[in-house]
Amino acid sequence: MKDILAELEDRRSEARLGGGQKRIDAQHGRGKLTARERIELLLDADSFEEFDMFVSHRCTDFGMEDNQPAGDGVITGWGTINGRQVYVFSQDFTVLGGSVSATHAQKICKIQDMAVQNGAPIIGLNDSGGARIQEGVDALAGYAEIFQRNIMASGVVPQISVIMGPCAGGAVYSPAMTDFIFMVKDTSYMFVTGPDVVKTVTNEVVTAEELGGASTHTKKSSVADGAFENDVEALAEVRRLVDFLPLNNREKAPVRPFFDEPARIETSLDTLIPDNPNQPYDMKELIHKVADEGDFYEIQEDYAGNIITGFIRLEGQTVGVVANQPMVLAGCLDIDSSRKAARFVRFCDCFEIPILTLVDVPGFLPGTSQEYGGVIKHGAKLLFAYGEATVPKVTLITRKAYGGAYDVMASKHLRGDFNYAWPTAEIAVMGAKGATEIIHRADLGDADKIAAHTADYEDRFANPFVAAERGFIDEVIQPKSTRRRVARAFASLRNKKLENPWKKHDNIPL
Numbered sequence: 001m002k003d004i005l006a007e008l009e010d011r012r013s014e015a016r017l018g019g020g021q022k023r024i025d026a027q028h029g030r031g032k033l034t035a036r037e038r039i040e041l042l043l044d045a046d047s048f049e050e051f052d053m054f055v056s057h058r059c060t061d062f063g064m065e066d067n068q069p070a071g072d073g074v075i076t077g078w079g080t081i082n083g084r085q086v087y088v089f090s091q092d093f094t095v096l097g098g099s100v101s102a103t104h105a106q107k108i109c110k111i112q113d114m115a116v117q118n119g120a121p122i123i124g125l126n127d128s129g130g131a132r133i134q135e136g137v138d139a140l141a142g143y144a145e146i147f148q149r150n151i152m153a154s155g156v157v158p159q160i161s162v163i164m165g166p167c168a169g170g171a172v173y174s175p176a177m178t179d180f181i182f183m184v185k186d187t188s189y190m191f192v193t194g195p196d197v198v199k200t201v202t203n204e205v206v207t208a209e210e211l212g213g214a215s216t217h218t219k220k221s222s223v224a225d226g227a228f229e230n231d232v233e234a235l236a237e238v239r240r241l242v243d244f245l246p247l248n249n250r251e252k253a254p255v256r257p258f259f260d261e262p263a264r265i266e267t268s269l270d271t272l273i274p275d276n277p278n279q280p281y282d283m284k285e286l287i288h289k290v291a292d293e294g295d296f297y298e299i300q301e302d303y304a305g306n307i308i309t310g311f312i313r314l315e316g317q318t319v320g321v322v323a324n325q326p327m328v329l330a331g332c333l334d335i336d337s338s339r340k341a342a343r344f345v346r347f348c349d350c351f352e353i354p355i356l357t358l359v360d361v362p363g364f365l366p367g368t369s370q371e372y373g374g375v376i377k378h379g380a381k382l383l384f385a386y387g388e389a390t391v392p393k394v395t396l397i398t399r400k401a402y403g404g405a406y407d408v409m410a411s412k413h414l415r416g417d418f419n420y421a422w423p424t425a426e427i428a429v430m431g432a433k434g435a436t437e438i439i440h441r442a443d444l445g446d447a448d449k450i451a452a453h454t455a456d457y458e459d460r461f462a463n464p465f466v467a468a469e470r471g472f473i474d475e476v477i478q479p480k481s482t483r484r485r486v487a488r489a490f491a492s493l494r495n496k497k498l499e500n501p502w503k504k505h506d507n508i509p510l
């Protein structure tokens with residue numbers, strides 16, 4: 001008996017060593033943690049339960065029968081983050097470059113299936129050379145099995161990908177179908193074809209970092225939702241994010257203890273809006289002042305800064321925030337900001353996270369590049385996402401709400417539950433100057449008349465009261481009492497029930 005127990009421990013120790021000390025040292029030398037170290041940091045202490053530690057591949061080509069490391073390059077199992085269950089896989093680059101074989105894929109599929117059946121998020125720590133070259137189509141089949149499960153799990157349990165090394169070729173499409181992708185700066189990259197292929201096909205010379213590093217994907221492509229300095233920071237931030245999320249689509253997000261007065265008055269908000277309507281101000285100040293303890297978890301901070309997306313808590317409950325940012329492009333809607341916000345709204349809706357929308361929008365960005373790029377379809381994504389969302393929706397117009405953008409930004413007409421405005425709100429088809437130049441074209445040569453018409457238009461529309469008279473705005477509120485009003489609004493909507501008509505699925509403009 002003793003021998004058997006000792007053998008188990010020997011086998012475990014061997015499996016835990018992955019590709020051996022030399023490769024572990026090489027991994028550390030690159031500033032990367034090992035797959036096991038990452039799991040330890042991600043999960044609560046001693047909470048990890050491993051599956052399939054002894055699984056090995058079945059390939060007999062290219063001498064692979066003599067190289068069958070236990071675990072086959074991926075560590076899988078479940079554990080807890082602040083006491084709540086999550087499933088995790090962590091690819092081990094020290095074992096055959098973390099490459100994906102048929103059995104490696106089977107291990108991932110097993111935890112994907114378990115996560116869906118048991119209603120807990122899946123977190124994938126990706127560090128892999130892609131499909132195991134020695135296995136050919138078996139490896140490709142394995143990937144496709146993972147993809148299919150990513151799709152089935154979408155909207156059922158949150159799926160989070162952390163890219164912590166290479167992620168190339170078709171392998172990128174598994175993370176791409178998850179809800180959030182985070183990258184580690186300088187040590188991770190994602191691309192469909194690498195720099196060598198790019199050079200051959202397009203003659204472009206580009207480094208792996210330029211082509212698919214964290215900066216590229218958080219600032220240019222928007223493939224990734226956040227970039228972190230190193231493995232430790234990335235894993236700590238994933239823990240923080242998981243705390244905001246429900247375990248699955250049938251549960252509510254956790255209610256955390258809060259140490260902040262829901263009725264807190266913020267007098268500084270009374271002067272947030274500058275006197276000059278063209279002067280920007282920082283919408284993030286409002287978000288921080290509304291949130292419990294000022295805590296805001298921003299998603300896609302470095303992309304399309306004209307719209308802000310992320311999570312806060314109000315009275316301990318998670319709320320998704322979408323806000324125009326007047327500091328960037330005057331807060332207008334364009335292709336990038338519409339796509340960014342639409343995806344965020346849809347995430348919130350599928351996981352029953354209420355949405356707070358803060359509006360200061362001068363309209364859609366004009367121009368050929370926007371029209372040629374399909375701003376009509378991309379803008380429609382956000383409109384569609386808001387209109388189909390059945391979660392509680394509270395909207396606050398702080399200043400401008402012009403034109404179609406007024407409708408899009410969770411207006412009353414898109415089933416907004418509470419539509420508030422500050423007294424500084426201006427709800428109109430367009431700004432007073434533009435409006436005057438169109439409806440009083442005949443007076444364009446007369447500066448005095450135009451000034452008078454503009455003042456007239458401002459008097460009539462540069463306020464929230466016309467909309468309030470029609471019930472499109474439920475209440476004009478004092479800026480300083482925003483936190484209290486918004487928190488009470490969400491509190492009153494906790495039992496909201498709204499269903500869309502039955503359909504197989506909708507046909508959102510993609």
Ligand code: HXC
Nearest residue numbers: 096097099128129130131132133134143166168169170171
């Ligand atoms: C088998 C692989 C491997 C792979 C790496 N290794 N990638 N083994 N299949 N795909 C092995 C290496 O042989 C090496 O083994 C060890 O992992 C570490 O790799 P190195 O090359 O020494 O590391 P590094 O210099 O850091 O380079 C990492 C790398 C490179 C950039 C990822 O290994 C590489 O280019 N690999 C091939 C990538 C690739 O083309 N994959 C297929 C993509 S297509 P030893 O024993 O020497 O330590 C794809 C299709 C998916 O994935 C389709 C889904 C639909």
